[in-house]
Amino acid sequence: MGFAGALDDVEQFSFVAQQRMRCRVGVKCDGVHTLTSRKPRVLIFIVAYNAERTIQQVLRRVPIELSGYDTEILVIDDSSSDATVEQARALERESHLPFPLTVLFNPVNLGYGGNQKVGFLYAIRNEFDFVALVHGDGQYAPERLPDLLEPLIKGEADAVFGSRMIGKWDALRGGMPAYKFIGNRILTGIQNRLLGSSLSEFHSGYRLYSVKALASVPFQLNANEFHFDTDIIIQFMRAGLRIKELPIPTYYGDEVCYVNGFRYAWDVCAASLVAYTQDLGIFYERKFDVRQSHARYESKLAFDSSHTLVVDRVPPDTRVLDLGCASGVVSSALLTKNCRITAMDVTPLPGQPRFERFIRHNLNDLPLPIDTADFDYILLLDVIEHLQSPETFVAELRRLRTEGRATRVIVTTGNIGFLVTRLMLLLGAFNYGARGILDLTHSRLFTFTTLRRLFEQAGYRIDEIRGIPAPFPLAVGNKILGRLLLKLNRLLIHLSKGLFSYQILMVVAPLPSSEWLLSQAIQTHGSVNVPVQQGD
Secondary structure, eight states: OOHHHHHHHHHHHHHHHHHHHHHHTTOOSSSOOOOSOOSOEEEEEEEESSOTTTHHHHHHTSOGGGGGSEEEEEEEEOSOSSSHHHHHHHHHHHTOSSSOEEEEEOSSOOHHHHHHHHHHHHHHHTTOSEEEEEETTSOSOGGGHHHHHHHHHTTSOSEEEEESOSSTTHHHHTTOOHHHHHHHHHHHHHHHHHHTOOOSOSOOOOEEEEHHHHHTSOGGGSOSSTTHHHHHHHHHHHTTOOEEEEEOOOOOOSOOOOOOHHHHHHHHHHHHHHHHHHHTTSOOOGGGOOOSOOOTTOOOTTSSSHHHHHHHHSOTTOEEEEETOTTOHHHHHHHTTTOEEEEEESSOOSSOOOOSEEEEOOTTSSSOSSOGGGOSEEEEESOGGGOSOHHHHHHHHHHTSOTTOOOEEEEEEEBTTOHHHHHHHHTTOOOOBSSSTTBTTOOOOBOHHHHHHHHHHTTEEEEEEEEEOOOHHHHHOSSHHHHHHHHHHHHHHHHOHHHHOSEEEEEEEEOOOHHHHHHHHHHHHHTSOOOOOOOO
């Protein structure tokens, strides 16, 4: 039986248990949900694997103080080879616990992360408010559950993690082996640096979640192995959910550890690095794309960038048409040069820019509802790659110009030939992402050669073409490192702009059409008197 089949079987177990548990708490079993209490519903979810010696003790240690809530216990055994299920079900049958207990058994081993997926799905489908993850080997003290639950009940957090590392040496005093203590510190430091966080510990398995928050992140996409815990931390951080840490005691007994330390270290670092590079627009993992909003069009006016180059090339007191103006960063800067701006985009601009006119229009819908002959400059900044047919659009733009008027078009777009994307392709990776050259919303991709050809074939003269470095100051901060990387990138562009340019900037102007040239030639011919020579 495969993993998917196992999940299907577990969901059937979950449905049966759901009906039984609802009857226990006074809910009608005819499909009508009539709760008998407004108390918060709390699920104590115990993951177990080969825990026959400890599971009953862990269950009995769940504190009676939790009876102040509508509390239930769920044990999911991950296909143990010992008598874990029998030991847990013995308590289930004898009803020696103050809380309803349900024991489920995975037909195949799903892994630590896979087991959590089943339990969290159970909590969501059974409409619990909070779920507490406890290990069946007794490594984490159930007695701490009331304190850990309190921030969730008060609405102060969306997740609460029990941390063994808040006190500097507490974990060592509690019996954590020195190599695990050092490894925990090093890995947590690396992850905090990559993810911009400040957790004291990434590697505690004692966690409590708001079920509503869990349902808002795609945890089903996470790893089935032990670094599931890292994946879900990244998801909560990226989704802007609140994580609170509270101290817990450290306990190490004679439990068997099933974690391969080196493999685990590699996995958590790899997951954190992918999340970091995803923010830079390099790699992409769908499970980490959970931000509520993406700041796609941040201002790059504080350093050498496409924004500064465009502003430098537009003279003061000119009329500008900004097509696909996004947040209006460049147009707003041009206002300080006394330029008169007409902006066009499919969505309204935020705030109240002092533009002469804003036209709400989808650039894929041609013809454009404006006479482009009225403008000195037309801006196509990071727009051409979003269009369904750039060829049709560029041809339409040229058709709308006035013959003999020197209207210039400034174009910027990503360079698909950039070194990083070439290396990704070499490694077999060509992942679209939330931002960057391979933005999910990009329809077409360009190199210097293909962008030049696009405009030349449409009848434009190329006045300027240059490479733009990657926006390192946005990624690492506009300080010494960011400025140094920017300077290095500019030097490399001089060696090969096709390989080292992150973006392309082109300034183009329409050439006279053949029709106009012919008409001018005819008019010139008609106005010139050609002497007629007489023969003998």
